[in-house]
Amino acid sequence: MVVNVPKPGKELIEMVSGYKSLFIVACGGCPVGCDSGGKPRIDELTEQLSKNGIEVEGSTEIDFLCNKALVGSKLIYHIEKLKKSQAVLVISCGIGVQATGNMIDIPVIPANDTLSSQGMQGLWPSSERCAGCGTCYLALTGGICPITMCSKSLINGMCGGQHDGKCEVENERDCGWNLIYIRLNELGKLENLKKLPRLRDYRKMDVPDKERTTTRWALEKAEIYSAPVLNSEKEEASNE
Amino acid sequence: MSKLQESLEQGKFTITGEVGPPKGVDLEHCMDKEVSYIKDRVVAINVTDNQSSVMRISSLSICTLLARQGLEPILQITARDRNRLAIQGDILGGYVLGIRNILALTGDHNSAGDHPESKPVFDLDSVSILTAMNSLKNGKDLAGQELEGVPGDIFCGAIVTPGADPIEMQLIKMERKIEEGAQFFQTQAIYDSKVFENFMDKASKYKVPVLCGIVIIKSAGMANYMNNFVPGVQVPDSMITPLKEASKEDRPKKSIELMVEFIKEVKPMCQGLHIMAMGWEKYVPELLDMCDL
Numbered sequence: 414m415v416v417n418v419p420k421p422g423k424e425l426i427e428m429v430s431g432y433k434s435l436f437i438v439a440c441g442g443c444p445v446g447c448d449s450g451g452k453p454r455i456d457e458l459t460e461q462l463s464k465n466g467i468e469v470e471g472s473t474e475i476d477f478l479c480n481k482a483l484v485g486s487k488l489i490y491h492i493e494k495l496k497k498s499q500a501v502l503v504i505s506c507g508i509g510v511q512a513t514g515n516m517i518d519i520p521v522i523p524a525n526d527t528l529s530s531q532g533m534q535g536l537w538p539s540s541e542r543c544a545g546c547g548t549c550y551l552a553l554t555g556g557i558c559p560i561t562m563c564s565k566s567l568i569n570g571m572c573g574g575q576h577d578g579k580c581e582v583e584n585e586r587d588c589g590w591n592l593i594y595i596r597l598n599e600l601g602k603l604e605n606l607k608k609l610p611r612l613r614d615y616r617k618m619d620v621p622d623k624e625r626t627t628t629r630w631a632l633e634k635a636e637i638y639s640a641p642v643l644n645s646e647k648e649e650a651s652n653e
Numbered sequence: 654m655s656k657l658q659e660s661l662e663q664g665k666f667t668i669t670g671e672v673g674p675p676k677g678v679d680l681e682h683c684m685d686k687e688v689s690y691i692k693d694r695v696v697a698i699n700v701t702d703n704q705s706s707v708m709r710i711s712s713l714s715i716c717t718l719l720a721r722q723g724l725e726p727i728l729q730i731t732a733r734d735r736n737r738l739a740i741q742g743d744i745l746g747g748y749v750l751g752i753r754n755i756l757a758l759t760g761d762h763n764s765a766g767d768h769p770e771s772k773p774v775f776d777l778d779s780v781s782i783l784t785a786m787n788s789l790k791n792g793k794d795l796a797g798q799e800l801e802g803v804p805g806d807i808f809c810g811a812i813v814t815p816g817a818d819p820i821e822m823q824l825i826k827m828e829r830k831i832e833e834g835a836q837f838f839q840t841q842a843i844y845d846s847k848v849f850e851n852f853m854d855k856a857s858k859y860k861v862p863v864l865c866g867i868v869i870i871k872s873a874g875m876a877n878y879m880n881n882f883v884p885g886v887q888v889p890d891s892m893i894t895p896l897k898e899a900s901k902e903d904r905p906k907k908s909i910e911l912m913v914e915f916i917k918e919v920k921p922m923c924q925g926l927h928i929m930a931m932g933w934e935k936y937v938p939e940l941l942d943m944c945d946l
Contacts, residue, residue, distance in 0.1 A: 564762055565773060569780035570826040572759040573814055573841060576884035582764045594822045606825050611781045611833065612737075612795065 415443045415506040416620060417525040419454070420549065426465055428522050428552040429502065434468045435522075436491065436498040438484075438513055440505035441476035449525050450474075450504045458502065458524060470494045478509025481541070485516045495519070507543030507551065507558055514556020515541065520600055521556040523549040528620045547617025553605040555596030562589025568609055655753035656725045657697040658808040660925075661837055661862045667925035668946060669727065669839065669864055670695040670937065674710035684718065690934035694941050697725040697754055699839070699927070703734060706766025713747055720751035727810065728752045731760025736776035737795055741785050748804040756810040756839065757782035757830075780829050783809055787834030811835040813863070814885035815843045815852035824855055831859055839927040842868035842879070844888045846918035853922045862924035869912050869933050869940070872904060873897040909936055913943045920944070 444450025459469045471494035500520040503510040506527040514521035527545045542561040560566045564582040571590035574581030578591045660667045670691040702712040716726035759779040792803040811830040817823040873896045876888040899907040
């Protein structure tokens, strides 16, 4: 389970402003379990966007966006609507946003922020990864994550260690910021680099208790561990 | 106002030098040799911060010793080893010890150095260290808390790589550094005056002084090493071949001649030089004499 929560409304509107038409792609996996996805969220976002003068050309839900091959094969059915759209709003964790970005040639915008999974994920479908930084930057970085793709997780751009598009840490490793630069250049969005925040907020990597208890993760936990507690409470009640 | 700031504001062609602190507490080589060779010929001296991710005496300590001798240090601060609390603490700490010039760098990755198992911090980076300095200069820390006593005359520096590819990304970052308060730039080593000229054509619009980075090439081997392992640095064959052909005894002379030629070409394009002698400090006075500097 990758915990992801809706981006704050104001931040989301800032990210979509400047676009006239969007396509929405929703993940049918974790966001549904986190109550931050599914049909209700698509409807809510469609309404919110049209209130802000942005047309939603279409939407689709795909299980699961972390399966990139599946994303590609499903998006083909929406090619006409995608052609009419200037960008794709993705309801997913950071992995789904990156995987979707990899399949299309228009910008992706994350509708959600991914929180730290605080440990091993168990799934590793492809090269896209999400560190759960709690402040999804993908709208500004061409759908390529600076936190996981840059060895220093820099948000202010390329460091002096980049050489021939590679990282100073490993000769074969791509420089994440070079990939971002190339992608933004292709998208005609280099000015995005000027909009990135200067500082990171590390508090956002910590999962607040509220999120832990409102997710499927908590439900699973409740079923396994809370059932005996509930039963014993019942027993106590009947004894009285 | 620091002497460095004064010199640049007066439009003087300004020269800075650089020393690396030792690994261990024997200061003889660093202070009595490296520093003493260059101190009368430069306005200020950079002190590196665990350069190449190799653990050494802290930059802050050596800067303090320089300041006590009446010399002007430039405190290098990288983002690799300290978070924003420690960095802001060091900026203020340096200030009360007499340090006014600070240069912000991201820093090489830990994996390149002698403690590759250490935790890379990078809470800030070269841009946001400038944000921190500027915030402190304006009386508040990064969290917005008021300071008791404001270090208003810190002189903030940054670096830029004129030979970087893609150069556009480098210029965007340079602009970002200026927006965050960079008042002067020292460049990564550069050996091609045409490349430097092209860079300055684009960078001079910012009207922030640029000191051209000079690393004296000691041998063909060093040149090849830099070409293979130092990003953004390209030593042209026109410099490598004469060094390869020179005899071992003649090499320093040849090497200085090549640098003099390069300095004469770039001098009209920039506001000064930043000389990183890397063990060849003793040749710096001769080099500058030959350039009439």
